[in-house]
Amino acid sequence: MELQQLRYVVAVAETNSFTRAAERCLVVQSALSHQIARLERELGARLFERTSRRVRLTPAGAAFLPAARQCLDAAERAAAEVAAAVGEVRGRLALGTIPTVTAVDLPRALREFRGRYPHVRISLRVGGSDDLVAQVKEGTLDVAFLGLPTTARLDGVASCELLRDRLLAVVAPDHPLAGEPSVTLRRLAGEVFVDLPAGTAGRAQSDLAFAAAGLVRDVAFEVTTADFIGRLVEQGLGVAMLPAAYAPQLTGVVTVEVADAAARVEHVTWSASGPTPAATAFLDVLGITR
Incomplete structure (x- = not known):
């Protein structure tokens, strides 16, 4: 099992198309299809149902997908940790925020962060606090900004009141x-x-x-x-x-x-296991101590 095969599986699952997945991965469709078929033989199960009209995950594929994403995230974090060890911050920074966040000027903070760390890929999602916390717990988001009642408790994540x-x-x-x-x-x-x-x-x-x-x-x-x-x-x-x-x-x-x-x-929250190098750098830009 190779990381590239996992990337292909995730791309097909997210696009519901071998053609669009190949375009996203910058590879010819035949090569992508071959690698997924090779992985299916190794696993002993089909990951996708293919028809002339659509592609969708099989039950085995739906079970495989979360683990595939976790493996890719772990590999990316390992590379980011090595880069950080030699003084370079790279990798990804996945942020989440409620629409009404006011404790932080997020666009300005992102501008400063981008100026310092141009090799970090940044994504930003806007949503409700409950969904954002869940995504931090599962590792989909690195940092999230929340607005909660004063009686709310944040369990399973690290956080700082803003x-x-x-x-x-x-x-x-x-x-x-x-x-x-x-x-x-x-x-x-x-x-x-x-x-x-x-x-x-x-x-x-x-x-x-x-x-x-x-x-x-x-x-x-x-x-x-x-x-x-x-x-x-x-x-x-x-x-x-x-x-x-x-x-x-x-x-x-x-x-x-x-x-x-x-x-x-308003809170800022990150993984209970510790922030990624990019998340650590972003929290430092905000002046948030951990």
Whole structure:
């Protein structure tokens, strides 16, 4: 079994095509097909079902794929560790972030990092805190920026608290609350809400606050991004609660202080087994000690 064979398997699985996989791997399709067939003979099982219309993983292939990715990641990290030992940072840096991160100016940090370490390949994913933590645990992400309720616990990863913030009410300019200096959760409970999907860490920050106050609210619109929440609020479809530090990025809406506001904490997290050389260098750029 060779690393190149594993790369071919992952490429076919991700593209669902031998042709596109060969293009990605910069190899002729016949060579790629030959190497996968050779690997299948060695394993004694077919990894892909091939028809004239599609390619898909067999049950054996689905079982093999995660281990193949882990082997490739381990090989890449081994090469990066050797490079770091002789004073060079290279390899990959896979970052994840929530849309509302404010504790770090991520574009500026990436610019500085790229200037120092031009040989590192960087990817950035935006998502919810729960998904990002899971990806750090499985090694898909090297570093992730999260926003969580103050009661949340981070298990199975290393982390550092970056910022404590509070939630503000966000309303349309012509909303009756727009001219108020502050509002309470009880007053807000009578409004229709726009919020993140139920079960997400961002949604939990508001849900826990209302539940602790013994209040029930109506969330009529669930969307996955904070900027789209603001756009729906601007149209008068509901009110929302968003982080105070994120509020200056909103346009077309009015923010109102919440006297008994929910709190949130922004964290940066990385693998419990220790950051990769590239992740270590990126955390150093941010001034984060481990």
